[in-house]
Amino acid sequence: MSVSNLLENWSKFRHTHPVEDKGHPDWEAYPSGLKTDIKWAMAIDLDACTGCNACSVACYAENNLPVVGKEKYAHGQEMHWMRIERYWGEENGEFKAEQGAQFLPMMCQHCEAAPCETVCPVGATNHTEDGLNSQIYNRCIGSRYCSANCPFKVRYFNWYNYPEQEESWPAPMHLQLNPDLTVRTKGVMEKCTFCKQRTYVARNNARNEEREVADGEVQTACQQACPTGAISFGNLHDPSSKVAKQWAQQGVDIIKEVQDKDKEREKMEHEGKEPEKMVRGYRILEELRPYPSVMYLERVREESAV
Amino acid sequence: MTKDIREDIAWAQINQDVMKSLENPRKLYWVILFAALMVFSVGIGCEIYQYIEGMGVANMNNPHMWGLYIATFIFWIGMSHSGTLLSAILHLMHADWRKPIYRFAEAMTTFSLMTAGLFVAVHLGRVWQIYYALPYPSERWVWPNFQSPLLWDAMAIFTYLSSSVIFLYIGSIPDFAIARDNIHPGWRKKLYSILALGWEGTDRQWRNFRVTYLTVACFLIPLAVSVHSIVASDFAMSQQPGWHVTSFPPYFVAGALYSGCAAIITLFIILRYVFKFEEYMTLPILKKTVRLTFAIAMVWTYLNCIEFASVWYSHDQVAKDVLIQKATGPYAPFWWAMIFCGSVVPFVMMFKRFQTNIPVMFAVSLLLNLGMWLERWMIVAPTYSHGYYPWTWDHDQWPSLIQWGIVFGSFGWFTLLFMVFCKIVPSVSMYEVKEMVYHRSQATKKKQLGIEGAH
Numbered sequence: 001m002s003v004s005n006l007l008e009n010w011s012k013f014r015h016t017h018p019v020e021d022k023g024h025p026d027w028e029a030y031p032s033g034l035k036t037d038i039k040w041a042m043a044i045d046l047d048a049c050t051g052c053n054a055c056s057v058a059c060y061a062e063n064n065l066p067v068v069g070k071e072k073y074a075h076g077q078e079m080h081w082m083r084i085e086r087y088w089g090e091e092n093g094e095f096k097a098e099q100g101a102q103f104l105p106m107m108c109q110h111c112e113a114a115p116c117e118t119v120c121p122v123g124a125t126n127h128t129e130d131g132l133n134s135q136i137y138n139r140c141i142g143s144r145y146c147s148a149n150c151p152f153k154v155r156y157f158n159w160y161n162y163p164e165q166e167e168s169w170p171a172p173m174h175l176q177l178n179p180d181l182t183v184r185t186k187g188v189m190e191k192c193t194f195c196k197q198r199t200y201v202a203r204n205n206a207r208n209e210e211r212e213v214a215d216g217e218v219q220t221a222c223q224q225a226c227p228t229g230a231i232s233f234g235n236l237h238d239p240s241s242k243v244a245k246q247w248a249q250q251g252v253d254i255i256k257e258v259q260d261k262d263k264e265r266e267k268m269e270h271e272g273k274e275p276e277k278m279v280r281g282y283r284i285l286e287e288l289r290p291y292p293s294v295m296y297l298e299r300v301r302e303e304s305a306v
Numbered sequence: 307m308t309k310d311i312r313e314d315i316a317w318a319q320i321n322q323d324v325m326k327s328l329e330n331p332r333k334l335y336w337v338i339l340f341a342a343l344m345v346f347s348v349g350i351g352c353e354i355y356q357y358i359e360g361m362g363v364a365n366m367n368n369p370h371m372w373g374l375y376i377a378t379f380i381f382w383i384g385m386s387h388s389g390t391l392l393s394a395i396l397h398l399m400h401a402d403w404r405k406p407i408y409r410f411a412e413a414m415t416t417f418s419l420m421t422a423g424l425f426v427a428v429h430l431g432r433v434w435q436i437y438y439a440l441p442y443p444s445e446r447w448v449w450p451n452f453q454s455p456l457l458w459d460a461m462a463i464f465t466y467l468s469s470s471v472i473f474l475y476i477g478s479i480p481d482f483a484i485a486r487d488n489i490h491p492g493w494r495k496k497l498y499s500i501l502a503l504g505w506e507g508t509d510r511q512w513r514n515f516r517v518t519y520l521t522v523a524c525f526l527i528p529l530a531v532s533v534h535s536i537v538a539s540d541f542a543m544s545q546q547p548g549w550h551v552t553s554f555p556p557y558f559v560a561g562a563l564y565s566g567c568a569a570i571i572t573l574f575i576i577l578r579y580v581f582k583f584e585e586y587m588t589l590p591i592l593k594k595t596v597r598l599t600f601a602i603a604m605v606w607t608y609l610n611c612i613e614f615a616s617v618w619y620s621h622d623q624v625a626k627d628v629l630i631q632k633a634t635g636p637y638a639p640f641w642w643a644m645i646f647c648g649s650v651v652p653f654v655m656m657f658k659r660f661q662t663n664i665p666v667m668f669a670v671s672l673l674l675n676l677g678m679w680l681e682r683w684m685i686v687a688p689t690y691s692h693g694y695y696p697w698t699w700d701h702d703q704w705p706s707l708i709q710w711g712i713v714f715g716s717f718g719w720f721t722l723l724f725m726v727f728c729k730i731v732p733s734v735s736m737y738e739v740k741e742m743v744y745h746r747s748q749a750t751k752k753k754q755l756g757i758e759g760a761h
Contacts, residue, residue, distance in 0.1 A: 072362065075362070075365060075367055075703075076367030076368055076369075076370070076701050076703060077362050077367050077368070078368075083697075085696075085697050087696070106697065115544070115545050118451075118453045118454065119453075119454050119455065119456065119543075119544065120451050120454055120456075121439045121450055121451055121454040121456040121457040121460065122438040122439055122450050122451060123448075123449070123450060123451035123454075139438065139448070140431075140432065141430050141431065141432050141433075141435045141436060141438050141439065142361070142430050142431015142432045143429070143430055143431070143439075143456055144371040144372060144429075144431065145454065145456050145540075145544075147368070147371045148371050148372055148544060148546065148690075149544045149545055149546065151545060151546075151693070151694045151695060152695050153368060153369050153693065153695055153697065153698050155368075156368065157361065157366075157368070157371065157431065158360065158431070159360050159361050159362030159366070159367075160359060160360040160362040161359075161360055186360035186361070186431070186432075187360060187361065187430070187431030187432035188431060188432065189431075284695075285694055285695070288545060288694070
């Protein structure tokens, strides 16, 4: 055990910058075995989202999320990795309800420069070589610093020993627990994993069959459950994937802290000109430079369409 | 100006007075000890319940991840700073008046650090895995994350705690020897014989002692400053509005010295009364301590204003919103109470007639520390209810009785440690008071001789 192997070990886990650092070429422990790199990413069309909460329910079923019960929910101690947020338009300090609520499905944004990763004292949350922000339950000591530093507040803490409580999975619900992943004990942090039990199966299959992971081979639970197909998921490094095409169409580049189109729009607004084409893609709180892996497509409101 | 200490106190008298404080505890001592134990048991009970049930019983929730535990943790760390200020910084500055009061201030440093350490454990979701945060060689080559300010924190506190224990011990060695020589035979004599490390007061021992004491003092000062700067980094290095403030490290250090000095005044008054130390903990010394506290209070107020101003003129709307919410939102009563206790109350210390008024100073010192505790809470909590992301805005959470119980219990723990300390270690440094008396008497003698023209 020396300082040099400490540093070497450490550098495997740490990016210096999401753009210049090309991941972990010497990741010996878990070689992907694939020819092209994988960068999982998502696009969510808010225009298609109806706020039906099917994604959230699917996430509960897929990821063994405990139902905390009415009382704990009232205390804000629920565990919904995927949550549907409601926003109303506001005019002169009053909510405008005639347009209806706007919905926004929110889950871990799998930031490339994740604010949660750097602050964890024990290194329990790290970046994987396929661009996920992972959480190691066994390593987590529950300091909750990651959540304190998460701008989106999408990390959920096991406030109680949820798997032991009756209302988490009342019989016969316990029979539908997903055997591909664990349940989590009290005192650890958890969050959306981009259904990594599914992505890893796809990757292993592809490696065994000596091919690439095909687009659409992996669906996340939320994506699968969405009745309007608002969510798409795939490999951003594969230019033919739907997600990569959407990101490209919308002019959102994962490695940019400010998108070119936003710079241009700002410039045109500054000059008093109307921007010619409005594109809907944006990433939430991009200005904080976490480089999120989820792109949202703005909802087209009726009033602006008229 | 009245003298800090009478120069005609006999050395034997000093020994006798201080040694008396180590013996024959009065009934009140046992009452206080029992009360402290009870208060501490409340905290222990709450912690056991929280340990079994999970952190949820503290009533924290998703945006409100940190609560009173972290706030009180910073509070106790802050308390620890004045001990170093009095014993190390003023030692280097040859401020004579620190001598009768630095010992208990130094003990306060150690014990408040020990209390703060408890909060690190209490706060963790899985306290049984706390050793993961230590850089120990593991078979799996797993290391803690050296990028995390929380890890720096753990290291800084541990270093500071061990150094201040060493400092406290080294400074007490000559006094342990006095205790050894003066106490009646029994287990305590044996204890002091061990603690005194064979001190005989030879020239060589004194020379080595001075060098060691000075070295450790010099070592301790940067540590003290760094510890609270690193605690501030927990916030300043994060990305949250209201936390991401460049001026936090000096602001925290000033706040730490401030609350520590206020605590010194409180303990000064209690010890002076309980042990009848009027000869040593004199009113002129109280006056000097109060003036020092007032100066630090003004520095703290200034840094507070700077922080508000820089947020206000920053065009950082989110940080501004947090500030507005502190002053007008659900936390407003506490925030204004903090401003009142921290920046208005200290002006009482400006008036000469109050500077030596014991009841007034006692009340003021308690209010100052209340204000400083509120300050820490107001740093931690409001950011969560008004962060970057709008979803967090309507999720206010009031700490549960479990949280309050553990905070309450920590005061019992501190009192307990301090009460035990008072009976084991001389809480006034005998040898330094003797030095002080000696220097004073030499000075007067010189002056008299000067007047008589006899040199």
